[in-house]
Amino acid sequence: MDIRTPVPTIYGDFAKKHMELWRGQGERLKSTFPSAIEEIRWPGESATDVPIFYVSKSQLVEVLRFLKEADGFEYQFLSDLTATDEEVEPRFEVVYQLASFVSGSRIRVKTRVREGERVPTATSVWVGANWPEREVWDMFGVRFEGHPDMRRILMDERWEGHPLRKDYPLRGYQLFPDPMPINVDLLKD
């Protein structure tokens, strides 16, 4: 067995169980948002465990809200929000992992972002997207439009650069001897 060939059919029986549901959802999503869905990658055809919906930035929030609230979708649970650095433009992909409690299925939504571009925030759909979005800003330098509190989260606020970018060195230490004082502005009404 050649280890370099992709093996797309190995992700367990999860895909087998939900494939029909996903196909139907893909069709519906395409007809509802004809211009927003850029591409769909299906498990079995490409190397992924669940379908990936590539959504254009401009309609991202509408699509996410539709996925959360529409009958037959009900992906109410934002399991994870993160990003990847692809090194070629469009450089970043913001990744949303969604889970449904009704059907028990999972899907992945991605949006492609060029360097310096902003993504609309998902905090209006899930309040819990607040900190993961801050983390994406902190680690990748992707800003979110309309986010209530766009500060760094894991790194110190004086940190320079974004550590999870591929061009950031592994040992890019920065030391700050003093802790940050209380930010009184955040505690005003």
Added chain:
Amino acid sequence: MEKTVKHREFGLPESPNYSITVDVPHESDPDDLWKDSRVYVNIGPTHPAMHGALRMCARLNGETIEKSYCEFGYTHRAKEKLGENRTYHNFIVYTDRLNYCSALINNVTYAMAIERLMGVEVPARAVWIRMICAEMARVIDHLICVGINAVDLGAFSFFLYGFHQREEAYTLIEKLCGARLTTSYTRIGGLMHDAPPGWEKEVKDWVVRTRKTVQEMDKLLTNNRIWSQRTQGVGVFTREQCMKYGFSGPNARGSGIDRDLRRDQPVMFYKNVEFDVPVGKNGDVFDRYLVRMAEIFQSLNIIAQCADRLQPGPIWSEDKRVRIPDKDVVFNTMEGMIHHFKFFMAGFDVPEGEAYTTFEAANGELGFYVVSKGGPRAHRMRIRGPSVYHYQALSEMCQGAKIADMVANLGSINIIAGELDR
């Protein structure tokens, strides 16, 4: 109007950690005893009541938290960056340090994530041992959570009962892999060592003893009046709020969300064991405590069932890509030596692909989102720690609560700084 009171006036050392600002504010409330002053306090990052290096900045009205914000990241060790720079085998040790109270669950989930990407099947004995490990880690984690929560509220002996059983569990884990806390027990495609002979018998004895102890702990605390008063109706987080914030695990179940990934999205042999999913109702500290106590019993039942079904057999997958060569081959043949060297120095290749693997960890949904572009290192190694989503909600949970209740809330949602900061 705002005036900053000098630290000397409070007799505190001059340090940014202790800065106290007195603010003279807004509208006057006739019942507001402290109407002319709001105090900003900084709790943590090094404070005995904050579990790990967590920091909370709060504006206080007397003893009530009016507004607060939380910070973390003081133990950030760049695990995700390391995941892109270490081979898949090397990364196993880093998973121990995520949720260090249940290191085995992290090991198991990580191994599953990579096996899923590669399509590696693990033999039955290894899976049963992994399940025992995962459930034992869950028991340990829950014992710590309820124990420390009780210590924060002043019940010390309860904690010691649990701690004794936890130490015994660590002794059993030590027999498996030689380490107590940072286990690194699983390997991709197998396990570090087989369980020693008679281990399952010892596990079953431990289950019996622990069940008895937890029943005693239950008698000691659950109906205690002080405990009820300190916890019932405190830190109430409704079902809707939990959904909004992405709660999972016992904290979500405490609020009545009936979801357990072991049952709803079964991996390993969870289909073949019987267990119940305890669900709370009110979403307060007390319900979260009850859910954890009930889950300990369920986990003990699962361990007993697994130990019964443990049959002798191989613990390694036959897949040549991931299997660590046997020592007699390594020391006696040239090819074996080369294989060994290549395995540990260069690592094995994982085919292109991406998968998000989740497992019900002790605190909730633990996820590894691994993107591989081929080669021995991951392109992206994202770790979804449940604590991030729980800690995010602490500010809202504590709004309008007393400082002492903040400590109860923090203990009940079981924030582990290791998986929070990663």
